[in-house]
Amino acid sequence: MSGLTPLLVEGLFPNGIAHYALGGLLIGLGTAVIYLGTGIIAGASTFLESTLSYASDLPRFNKAKYVASRDWRVVFTLSIVAGAAIYTVLFGDGWWVSDVQPWRFAVGGVLVGVGTRIGKGCTSGHGVCGVGSRSRTSLVNVATFMLVAIGVAQLLSALGVSP
């Protein structure tokens, strides 16, 4: 048995777990800093709707809560970009570009945009904040998108779509 455990760990986590856990703690810390300072649970996807209020007159995007938060949400998003860039410059091994086929970004992006707005949140709002506060709504949402995503990704892989 003692020989099996490391083998199993290596099979499930071929790249180790340290940077995953550390990154996760930092993602949580970033959310916690904003919450402690402002009482706001900052999800990443509301930025999409609140930013649309700059360009669209549609009342749906111009709800008071979007217009009131749209400036800081732009700042939040740009800070996320900058935080990742700072890591890359200081500790990374150079700029990195994905090999995933562009059609996957286009189709997947549209579905993600539709889905997060119907489902009231995304991987940060539901996945990190909602699960952290043990919200049943969020747990159901996360379980649903996790299962569907696994099925879709495995199906595409089986069909030979790579990467």
Added chain:
Amino acid sequence: MSDDERGLGFMLVVVAGGLIFGFGLAVSNMARPEVVLDFLQFDDLGLVFVMGGAAVVTGTVFALAEAFGDRAPLTGRDYGRRLKSFDKNVVVGGVVFGAGWGISGICPGAAYASLGVGNYPILIAIGGMFVGAYLQGLWRARRAESAVTGTSAD
């Protein structure tokens, strides 16, 4: 008072939180769609530690703030649980979001961070997310309108 009129301290906290959040997404490699797809294909389950680690921190901090804190210093909002209500949209949205995540390996926060690590093709995905959010809003507005006027013309 709108959130955006809360002054410099508010914005500085948002910047600090965003920087740490984006830094963490880069550290964890979640800014790389390939790594997310590896998780979904069971080639590397590291994402469990990312989401789990983040949820442990937020869960602990939210609970402590609610138990011992009073009001957020920069806004006066009280620290309380704000749970989103449950309805069938939570599941429908999860299905659509999951399909998109499974196809692309990208979600909103990770997409912004992906741009930061140099992955410029991710702009296609971010553009797609805006299109998706816009279409959903347009559809919602149309449906609300037809419900109010009671017409069934479309």
